[in-house]
Amino acid sequence: MTGVILAVDDLKVHFPVRTGGVLIGQYRPLKAVDGVSFDLKAGETLGIVGESGCGKSTLGRAILQLVAPTGGTVSWLGKSFCDAGAADLHALRREMQVVFQDPLASLDPRMTAGDIIAEPLWNFHGNLGRTEIDRRVREMMDKVGLLPAMINRYPHEFSGGQCQRIGVARAMILKPKLVVCDEPVSALDVSIRAQVVNLLMALQREFGLALIFISHDLAVVRHISHRVMVLYLGRVMELADRDALYAMPRHPYTQALMAAIPIPDPDRERAKPRVILSGDPPSPLDPPSGCVFRTRCPHATALCADQTPMLENTGADNKVACHHWREMSPTSA
């Protein structure tokens, strides 16, 4: 691991949402991502976890400029590209790629697997010629575990796991430095999930690739990530080294998330202490004052309603946004 390749500073994505009547409605901001900062090093995997509506997918898209951030900066190798022109952005797309959740829906059904994987090459290296592009596509298919002989098949002829391999091959064909994976294994069967996770880890080792791995599955994120960010209503609750986070979650939300993951062992699952959060996450249109988690937090006090907690260092490079992290007895998982 060398230097920082991606720096995200105070990134905000606010969507205007119409509330009230059709004619005299008002626009209110939906704060999907609200002040997220982090650095990513070459070859590193950052896991981003949270529940539906926490802004994890929007964050991934904003980093890639697939949705326009409304505030903050994203810098690639020291250069901010929030204000980059179309040509600069085009060049940056070569360096960063994306893998989506639904493997079938993210592939054009009218294109063959070979055409899908080759498309980025035609966009950026069209002068290579058909023979060389074909050779590179077959090589990449082999790398991601697809039979190169299937190059002329269409997406519907592949299983879900194979379609996701096509998506990974398309992302990898330009040898990018960063791949954002948005729930890449959530739609896959259990026995296929492990195959795709292993594939991503192997590609990372081979190409020194940095990964942003967005998922609601804390067990998978733990397996693949070096560092993990926990999001809630668009805000960072905790950002820490993988081992530190899972051994000693500091934020009450992280603790509750971890306690909620069922363990596939009947004795342990039934014996474990239950930390059950009441209610559902609040609407991001109407977030609570102060700490956004306080309405479901078992440790919330008046202070939490008044003041928004800042991200504080808890040691090393680990951060937590909680007024009470010092007083709470750390639970080890």
Added chain:
Amino acid sequence: MGSAPLLHIDNLTVKFTTADGAVDAVSDLSLHISPGECLGVVGESGSGKSQTFMAALGLLAANGSARGRALFHGDDLLTLGDNELNAIRGDKVAMIFQDPMTSLTPHMTVGRQLSEVLIHHRGVSAARAREESLVMLKRVRVPDPERRLAMYPHELSGGLRQRVMIAMALLCGPELIIADEPTTALDVTVQAQILDLLREVKDTLHTAVVLITHDLGVIAGLADRVAVMYAGRIVEMGDVRQVFADPRHPYTRGLLACTPRMDAAVTGALFTIPGQPPNLEHLPAGCAFAPRCASVLDACRNDRPALRGLGGGRFKACIRDDLAHAS
């Protein structure tokens, strides 16, 4: 199993006719559920875990047909007409589905949908039905239940909708609840709430539950027995603790090994089961798992292994007996 089974499925085969020919989604499957027990049914997509119970309740799609028997209190559900089935479904047997948004009627208030169940099955007055619905919403800990009765499903969160589904399932005091992926569409913290509620229902009301899921962790928390399905057949069945501690079928072992766990150290690569789940239209002649199995023998490719008893209520469909026990 001291008591007589509540539901006994016997040699069930479920066939779907498609443009490309007929497909057996479930093949020659037998199992039983005793009063008050929770049977977990686990398998991947296409394993037939849902269709087994859809067939038993007469809920197959138009191109599906079922053969065999599904005995509920001695009556074969597969031979009953719609009227007789309607008298059982929602009353003695209730269902909870994965997505409460699509299984609740969008244009009826929660109160009316709940009341309708009681009016239909119990013939009570509308006022009485409303009162009982309110009691049931309180029981499943829906906050602010009076107000919820007047709300439409889209006004509720996913977790609340699933609580309403559970309340609806419990209204007539069923003997059996079939819960098909009841928490799959929910966030983990809400999943924990719903699993807790199901556990409470099972423990306090002694309702038998069939819990259909792909999540081994969910099974581990709730089930008494587990049936593992692959390609339309049960490959392993037995007491949940025994099966998880000492899985005997290579597929069960593989599934357990490839699931990343929060309670184990992080290893390098995850264990994987090679290959893909089978295409039901082109099943191999012998064991359907043979092409992916690390312990495969030549004989596995010739004859389909029968589900056989191993003693102690355990069963497996695998010809190998020489596999070392799990450590």
